[in-house]
Amino acid sequence: MTRSVYVTGIDRGDGRQVVELGVMELLTRQVDRVGVFRPLVHDGPDRLFELLRARYRLSQDPGTVYGMEYGPASALQAERGTDELVSQLVDRFHQVARDYEVxxxxxxxxxxTQLPDELALNARLANEFGASVIPVVGGRKQPAESVRAEARNAFRAYAGLGCDVLTLVVNRVAPADRAEIAERxxxxxxxxxxxxLPDEPALAAPTVAQITQSLGGTVLLGDDAGLARDALDFVFGGAMLPNFLNALTPGCLVVTPGDRSDLVVGSLAAHSAGTPPIAGVLLTLDERPGKEILTLASRLAPGTPVISVPGRSFPTAGELFALEGKLNAATPRKAETALGLFERHVDTSDLLDRMSVARSGRVTPMMFExxxxxxxxxxxxxxxxxxxTEERVLRAADVLVRRDVCDLTLLGDVDVIRKKAADLGVDLSSAELIDPTNSELRQRFAERYAGLRAHKGVTVELAYDVVADVNYFGTLMVQEGLADGMVSGSVHSTAATIRPAFEIIKTKPDAKIVSSVFFMCLADKVLVYGDCAVNPDPNAVQLADIAIQSAGTAAQFGVDPRMAMLSYSTGTSGAGADVDKVREATELVRSSRPDLLVEGPIQYDAAVEPSVAATKLPGSAVAGQASVLIFPDLNTGNNTYKAVQRSAGAVAVGPxxxxxxxPVNDLSRGxxxxxxxxxxxxxxxxxQSQNS
Incomplete structure (x- = not known):
């Protein structure tokens, strides 16, 4: 029977979409085919389903997602009773359930909704669907004891109606009250x-694009990144410029009459300087600055939105304060914020266990990510x-910070980083920013590097210049324990990224060379390819070392290593220097690591296709089911991974x-x-592995 999870509430305004998104994240981490069903829906677009469909690449026909609209449902219930309404909704639910694992x-x-006793209807539907229930209680602007009582009542209500309650989530409480409410x-x-879960201002804040649409505004300046910024506050212009600038807050939307060019230019100049970064400028009264002012504005803060609306300032203010941010497909950064909030405050491992969703035998790219x-x-x-200072790196940092994945240090001119982050609407308040050229660490690193390279004639004076390079500085941070790892290469060459690591960090005692792997995420499994990026033509000893290292990397990331040492022939069918190298490397792996499953020399088709393996190497424990594929040289490996990536639509993670x-890792410049x-x-x- 299909497993189902029913997320419901007890009243409006509970911000339940955060929990629904978080549960969807957990389910797609476990299984490939997840369906969505909303028993009752209002007329108009379903913002949450559109977000789920875009984010999780759902192939479900939108027409199957919904039971019926509230109006017809209310009429049906009034005319023919609740049993008939439930019966029809159950039929439509099972049309979805038969096609999905969960x-x-x-x-x-x-x-x-015009539905009497809506809580009881949700409980009845959950029971009829055979679904477990996660009730969500809104705690916004409520005292701790009131929230505790409401949460207890919500549990009793659903449990008392026979529901299998998995967990209870209280959402949108005041951050200062979160610990007390959790304790109670x-x-x-x-x-x-x-x-x-605490209330998160960035989730409730509308984006500039949402404000523009709601107020019927016209975009005078700004790009998509600027329009995606959250308006965390509103500052209304009326004072003279010096006093007005003091009132600006980070992420605020400046609201001013369109004839106050001084406030427009002053706000954008403050944004350009990062003191503070603003969301944009909203001009009222349908007044617009002249061409010269708009040209200056575009140069001061490229991409920052300047919006014109027809209304007067006071009614515009009323409309602004009534707006609330919404999770939808057009606000992916809000989704990252919501998921980070959910994952910080919910024991997701325990919740997965309670949902009892068996892990799929398939491993999709999304599941691996x-x-x-x-x-x-x-x-x-x-x-x-x-x-x-690279835009893609800043956008990635934004995701990592919102999802609370790790701590980050970004290197470069700090003013430039802050300005670019402000222009992109990226919040780096929790990240460490260091400019290597004026860091107090520079002298220490110079002395350290000079000591490491003294045999090459490197002096402290020369080292002082070398360590100002961001890759050398970052590598020394890792070496000195100020960071646990480094990632570079989006705008630097592979050599510029990894040369400092060879000079400073060096290889492990049990590793003969540095090599690489790609995780190739196919539609239903993950394969490991090595080495496709570093060593042009490894000899047999090096090839065996690459294989052993690749097996360890595969196991570290949940791929059971069954290694195929690839060649243009299988078994004893071929001869020649290239085949002999692979054969020798295979024997070296077997002798040094008898615990590993390895086969070679073997052709690619015999390594991954069971029907071919049955003919060419019957009885092999690896042939036909290899998970780690070791290429004989860089030419073969690099071309193969790119061919599979482009032709089979695989997601290549690496090198x-x-x-x-x-750990130091290199990015592709693309x-x-x-x-x-x-x-x-x-x-x-x-x-984690190296520090454990």
Whole structure:
């Protein structure tokens, strides 16, 4: 029977979407096929489902997601009774459930539904669906004791109606009250865990784009990144410029009549200087600055939105204060914030156990990426990013901070980093920013590097210049224990990234060379390819070392290593120097690590396809089911991984360097934001192993 989880509430305004998103994240981490069902829906777009569909690449037909609209449901209940309404909704639920391993059910929203006893209806539906229930209680602007009582009542209400309650979530409480409410709920001795999530201003804050749409505004200046910024506060312009600038707050939206060019220019100049970064400027009265002012504004703060609205300032203020941010497909950063909030305050491992969702036999790219973030988060490490002024790195840092994956240090001109982060709407308040050129660590690092390279004639004076380079500085941070790992390469060459590691960190005692692997995430499994990035033509001893290192890396990331030493022939069918090298390397692996499953020489098709393996190497414990594929040289490996990536639509995560004493990883210069996020998570996980 399909497993189902029903997220519901007791009243409107509970911010339940955070919990629904968090539960969806957990389910997609375990299984490949997750369905969504909303029994009752209002007319109009379903923002949450559109977010889930975009974020988790759901292939579900939107027409199957919904039971019926509230209006017809209310009429049906009034005319033919609750049993008939429930019967029809159950039929529609099972049409979804038969096609999915697990279904996330989104309960009714308690807002203008015209349904009597809505809580009882949700409980009845959950029972009829065979779904376990997660009740969500809103705690916004409520005292601690009131929240505790309401949470207890919510549990009793659903449990009393026969529901299998998995856990209870109290959401949107005042941050200062969170610990007290959690303690009081714990003292209540509920039979299920109760989690308390604080109110998060960034989730309630509307984006500039949402404000523009709601107020019928016109975008005079600004790009997509600027329009995606959260308006965390509103500052209304009326004072003279010096006093007005003192009133600005980080992330505020400046609201001023359109004829106050001094406030427009002053606000954008303050943003450009980072004191403080603002969300944008909203001009009222349908007044617009002249062309010269707009040109100056665009140069002062490129990308920062300047919006014109027709209304007067006072009614515009009323509309602004009534707006609230919404999770939807157009606000991916809010989704990251919501997930980070959920994962910080909910014991996700325990909740997964309670949901009793059996892990799928398939491992999809999304499941692998989820697991990376979860594993990195489980034991926090600090990763240094030398390319702190690069836009993709800043966007990746934004995701990592919002998801609470690891601690970050960004290197570069601190003023430039802050300005670029402000322009992108990236909050780096929890990240460490260091400029190597004026850091107090520079002299210490120069002395350390000179000592390491004295045999090459490096003096402290020369080293002082060398360590100002961001990659050398970042590598020395790792060496000195000020960071646990480093990720670079989005704008630097591979040589510039890893040369400092060879000079400073050096190889492990049991590693003969530094090599690399890619995690190739296919539609239903993850394969490990090595070495596709570092060693052009390894000899037999080096090839055996690459294989052993790759097996260790695979195991560290949950891939059971069954190694295929690849060649253009299988078994004893071929001869020649290239085949002999692979054969010798295979024997070296077997003799030094008899615990590892290894086969070679073997062709790629015999390594991964059971029907071919049955013909070419019957009875092999590896052939047909290899998970770690070792290529004989860089030419073969690099071309193969790129061919599989492009032709089979595989997600290639890497290269992941192995063999260094401490983790340093290189990015492709074409790396996407998600590639950087994955690589940072991998680096943090490698550091966990080396520091354990």
């Amino acid at each position: 279904v996330l059910v989104l309960g009714t929203d308690f807002a203008d 709920l714990n003292d209540s001795r509920l039979p299920v865990p109760a989690y308390v 989820h697991e990376l973030l979860e594993q990195a988060r489980s034991d926090r490490r600090r990763v240094v990013l030398p390319e702190g 992941v360097l192995q063999g260094l004493r401490k 790396a996407l934001v998600q590639d950087i996020v994955n690589t940072v998570a991998i680096t943090a996980i490698q550091a």
